[in-house]
C-alpha cells in the first residue's frame with residue numbers, strides 16, 4: 001500500500017452492513033474487493049452468518065425453489081453455484097436432485113455455499129471483514145457518517161450503512177398453541193399423535209412445515225387452510241419466452257396486463273413452450289411494471305391477483321411437488337378453502353372455528369396446534385426495533401403499503417420527507433414494496449452488486465475527510 005493510500009484509508013471509518021443473510025453477505029463480499037485498501041467492512045448479524053430465514057433449515061427435504069443453474073451468487077458468473085455443487089456432489093448426492101426441469105439442491109447446501117464464499121473472502125483479505133454477532137437496534141447520524149448501536153449497548157462508527165435485514169419474521173406471540181412465526185425453532189416439535197395440526201396458508205411455507213411434520217414422525221393429519229386453497233405449481237421443463245413489449249396502457253392496468261399475459265401464455269402453450277416461460281419472461285420488467293402501477297392498481301393486484309401470481313411465480317421443485325402429491329393422496333395433508341374465524345384455547349387443544357368457503361355455517365375443528373404460514377409480514381407487523389428506531393428518527397420511512405423500507409431507484413434509503421440519505425442503503429426483501437421482484441437470489445444478487453458499487457464509488461468520491 002502506498003503512503004497516499006495509507007493516509008487515505010486510515011481516516012475512513014468502516015462500512016457497516018446490517019444483516020448477513022444472502023443480501024448482506026454478498027454486499028460484504030463485493031465490498032471486500034472494491035473498497036480502498038485498509039477500509040474495513042463490519043458485517044453485523046443477530047442470528048447466524050451467511051444463512052437468513054431461507055437457508056437455516058436443517059431438513060434435507062427442503063429444496064431450493066429455484067434451479068441450481070439460476071442460484072449463482074454472482075450475476076456475471078451464472079454457473080458459479082452449479083460448479084461449486086460439483087465439488088461437493090460426492091459427499092451428499094442425495095441433496096442434489098435431478099429433474100426434467102433441471103437440478104435442485106437442498107437449501108442447507110446453499111447455506112454451505114454462502115458460508116464457503118464468506119470464509120474465502122475472510123481468508124483472502126485478513127482483517128478486512130469484521131463480523132459483529134449482534135442485533136443492531138438503532139442507527140443515528142454522526143457528523144457525515146453514522147453510529148450503530150447493538151442490543152447489548154455497544155457502538156460502532158461507520159462511514160456508510162447497508163441495511164440487508166431481509167425477511168423480517170413475524171413476532172412470536174399469541175398463545176403457546178398458536179404459533180405466529182413458522183420459522184421459529186421447534187415450531188413443529190413436541191406434538192402427540194391423534195389430533196391434527198392446522199396450518200394457516202397453503203403456500204411454500206406450508207409445504208416446508210408439512211415436510212417437517214412428516215419427517216419429524218408426526219402421523220397427521222395436517223390441515224392447510226387458505227381462502228382459495230391454492231397450492232404452488234411445480235417446476236416443469238420450459239423454454240425461454242421473449243419478454244413482452246407492453247404498451248403504456250398494459251403497464252398501467254392490472255386487467256389489461258392479465259389479458260396480455262393470458263394471450264402470451266396461450267401462444268406459448270401452442271408453441272410447446274408452456275406458461276412457465278411467459279411467467280419467467282417477466283422477471284426483467286416486473287420491477288418497472290410495479291413501479292409504474294398506481295396505488296389503486298397495486299391494491300387490485302394485491303387483493304385479487306397476488307395469490308395466483310405467487311403460485312405461478314414461486315414454484316416447487318418436482319421432488320417436493322411429488323411429495324406434496326403423496327401427502328395429499330395419503331390424507332396426511334388436507335387442503336381446505338376457508339378462513340379461520342376464531343379459536344378457543346384449551347390446555348392441550350384448540351377449538352378452531354373454520355368458515356369454509358361458500359358455506360353458510362362455520363364448523364369447529366379440534367386441533368393440537370395452529371401454525372400461521374401466511375408469508376413474510378409487512379415491516380409494520382414485524383415490529384423490528386431497528387426499523388422502528390430509524391422511522392422514529394425520521395431517517396427512514398415505510399413504503400406506501402408498509403411492506404418494507406422506502407428507497408430510491410438506486411437503493412438509497414429515503415428519510416421521512418422522501419429525500420435519500422447519503423450513505424444509507426437498503427436491498428433485498430426489505431425493499432420489496434418498491435421493486436416487488438427483489439426477494440429471490442437471481443434478483444438480489446444484482447442489487448448486491450449495485451449497492452456495493454455505489455458504496456465504493458461514494459467512498460472514493462468522498463475522499464479522506466468526508467463521511
Ligand SMILES: Cc1cc2nc3c(=O)[nH]c(=O)nc-3n(C[C@H](O)[C@H](O)[C@H](O)COP(=O)(O)OP(=O)(O)OC[C@H]3O[C@@H](n4cnc5c(N)ncnc54)[C@H](O)[C@@H]3O)c2cc1C
Pocket residue numbers: 018019020021022023024025044045046047048051052053054055063064065066107134135136137164165166167168384386427428429430439440441442444
Ligand atoms: C423460507 C424461505 C425459502 C426461500 N427459498 C428461496 C430459494 O429457494 N431460492 C431463492 O432464490 N430465494 C429463496 N427465498 C428468498 C430469500 O428471501 C432470498 O433468497 C434471500 O435469502 C434473501 O436474503 P436477505 O439477506 O435479504 O434476507 P434474510 O435471509 O431474511 O436475511 C436477513 C438477515 O438479517 C438479519 N437481521 C435482521 N435485522 C437485523 C438487525 N437489526 N441486526 C442484525 N441482524 C439483523 C437476520 O437475522 C437475517 O440473518 C426464500 C425465502 C424464504 C423465507
